[in-house]
Amino acid sequence: MKTLNYSDLPLGGFAGLKEKRMVTDERIFGPHKHPKAFNGLGNFVYLADANFLPHGETGMHPHREIDVISVMVEGRISHAGSLEHGQSIETGYSQVQRAGGEGFAHNEINPDSSENQMIQLWVLPDNPGEPAGYQVFEPETGKLQHIYGGSVSQTERFYSKTSIAVANLQADQSISHPGEAMAYLSKGYGTLNGESVERRTLFRVDNAIEFTASEDAQLIVIYPTQIAGE
Template identity: 35%
Template sequence: MTLDLYAASSRPVTRRPDRETTHSFSFGEHYDPANLGFGPLVAHNDDLLSPGGGYPTHPHRDLEILTWVLSGALVHTDSLGNSSVLEPGTVQVQSAGSGITHSEQGDLASGPTRFVQAWVRPDAPGGTPSRAEAAPMTDSGLVQVAGGSALPVGAAGASFWVGSVSSRVVLPEAPLLHVFDAISGDAWRIRDEPGRELSLAAPGLLLVWAFA
């Protein structure tokens, strides 16, 4: 049984003229062989984009890409013919499958845009690319917004939960838990303590990955 705290100040940051990205795991120029992921979770990035800034069209394959918008608005288009504007409180799951291209850019009319994006390894390579979105209510306590009976994630036993927490919360029943507080920027990685109660020093907005 382990609980490891990763303070916001310990995470590497990539800075570009139109964006700033804070990484929870080894990523790009911040290669760290000791921090390649947590279970099937291989990327967990916190992005702040300037209006119109972000990521032009680029490819992905064999990833489950989950995006949660915190502020502003994110313009997303993909090679499946989809185009949408993701606003705060919106979750999107894109299964890259055998291959897609997509773009993600801050909406020009909405000011800076902040979103968290996670990449999860799917159960099997290939597959048919897809995309789904929802705007669940997460005002009090943790709510499951992806995995299980919520938006599909192509990784069995993976689920994503979001909720505003005042001080204490009981975490999901799973042997691997990755907990990120979007207010403080701190994160916890918890092994073999399913249903653990977590106490916060101040109210937080928790984004939780649970892996069975």
């Protein structure tokens, strides 16, 4: 198991937020990739752990041919833009935006007078030219909730050969996942594959993940999509 801690990387940011970029895949960032940051897995190419300043915002900006997944760790975000303008996501919620060939513009805003925490992930599309789309997932506590990826035939999530799942857990709750994966413990403490682990740590495993929370925790898992018949 390979690990990367939040403290291992320099603090950056832009506009109204500060962040550390834990995954900056060389396919996207090339020579600008920080040497300690991990490469992605499958079409997953980016993970940033961000704290928005009080009433901070990203500013309106566009995306095209990328899927943008935002997971709220603490606090809330008000979403503005060309997709579902006015939507709000709160602690534990996940927001998924598919840019496709159509593209979208958005601004994520902290409406509160205290800092929040949000994880943003990027996944390259399997196929170019898709229409833009938007989904929000309410947290399901105590389970590994699949929010992104799956076969083209299913309609619950945006299809992709790379999947993302989020576990919002209470103390002593456990989740498991078989096979190769990357995982980010965005909140809390616990035991992962027999080792004590702390928040804001990124993991890359070859075989399986077994995680038990010691307190309220959030674990994000990225893995190759399992599609029946393939």
